[in-house]
Amino acid sequence: MNVVGGSASTALARSLAKELRANFIEVAFERHPGGFPDGERYVRLLSPVAGEHVVLVQSTWPDTNVVEYFLLADAIRDAGASRLTAVIPYYGYGRQDKRFLDGEAISAMTMAKHIALDADEMLTMAIHNPDILATFPIPAREVSGMPAIGRYLKTTDVDFLLAPDGKAIRLVKEAAAIAKKPFDALEKERLDSYTVRMTPKRLDVRGKSVAIVDDVVSTGGTIATATRELRAQGARRVIATCVHGLFVGPALENLKACDEIVATDTIPSAYSKVTVAPEFAAAIRALG
Numbered sequence: 001m002n003v004v005g006g007s008a009s010t011a012l013a014r015s016l017a018k019e020l021r022a023n024f025i026e027v028a029f030e031r032h033p034g035g036f037p038d039g040e041r042y043v044r045l046l047s048p049v050a051g052e053h054v055v056l057v058q059s060t061w062p063d064t065n066v067v068e069y070f071l072l073a074d075a076i077r078d079a080g081a082s083r084l085t086a087v088i089p090y091y092g093y094g095r096q097d098k099r100f101l102d103g104e105a106i107s108a109m110t111m112a113k114h115i116a117l118d119a120d121e122m123l124t125m126a127i128h129n130p131d132i133l134a135t136f137p138i139p140a141r142e143v144s145g146m147p148a149i150g151r152y153l154k155t156t157d158v159d160f161l162l163a164p165d166g167k168a169i170r171l172v173k174e175a176a177a178i179a180k181k182p183f184d185a186l187e188k189e190r191l192d193s194y195t196v197r198m199t200p201k202r203l204d205v206r207g208k209s210v211a212i213v214d215d216v217v218s219t220g221g222t223i224a225t226a227t228r229e230l231r232a233q234g235a236r237r238v239i240a241t242c243v244h245g246l247f248v249g250p251a252l253e254n255l256k257a258c259d260e261i262v263a264t265d266t267i268p269s270a271y272s273k274v275t276v277a278p279e280f281a282a283a284i285r286a287l288g
């Protein structure tokens with residue numbers, strides 16, 4: 001087995017290759033120093049993959065990484081790989097999952113159709129709407145990132161886990177079972193892209209160290225509002241944890257409210273303190 005990493009996911013691809021005891025195929029991302037002057041992407045596989053099973057790891061966010069994913073997938077197929085497993089740690093363009101207005105592109109499905117042109121199967125993590133997986137013309141499944149978050153929290157002094165909204169209850173339950181800590185959930189109402197409101201609720205957090213567990217941190221509005229609620233109820237320490245740390249717009253300002261930020265390596269950042277390589281490795285082994 002061989003693993004190729006796009007430039008959005010090189011570190012995770014290397015960790016995955018290690019987990020799978022697979023070859024890591026180096027890729028050149030520039031033909032000439034400085035790349036194409038117009039900024040277009042370039043990829044070249046630096047080892048042969050003819051007749052091989054190749055796992056391609058690349059998050060499809062931001063846009064340039066979408067283009068790079070398709071260039072790599074095509075290069076792998078053109079080089080004669082016998083099987084291509086797409087690992088898309090963060091499925092960018094997954095948010096538009098239906099047509100709200102006539103004439104709109106349903107970007108989550110656009111991605112699915114095009115990924116299936118080269119890949120034999122697709123694995124992703126904490127996708128915005130898992131129903132999209134059923135629209136893939138190839139086998140497609142979601143791998144949970146919660147074991148990684150649970151593993152991390154088990155090693156900390158955290159007393160209590162909190163889901164910031166109803167959608168995250170399933171996630172916090174899974175992380176809490178691994179970390180062996182109690183949990184609760186808040187209810188969230190989204191007012192606009194940047195602002196949310198939490199329904200008041202009594203939580204057993206006075207004097208405690210609390211980890212908020214969410215799938216994605218985007219603007220950080222959800223985490224900042226949940227943190228304010230926790231502080232108001234006497235929490236001693238607040239850790240923000242998420243699978244995908246997008247950290248866009250005012251996120252870093254919002255996250256100053258927390259004592260610590262923990263994300264996985266689906267989107268590499270200074271907060272990627274935990275790897276999801278073991279989770280993807282187990283899912284790939286299970287494909288057979």
Ligand code: R5P
Nearest residue numbers: 214216217218219220221222
């Ligand atoms: C919402 O359904 C998700 O689970 C996250 O809570 C949300 O995407 C976080 O966004 P933000 O960081 O902008 O509040």
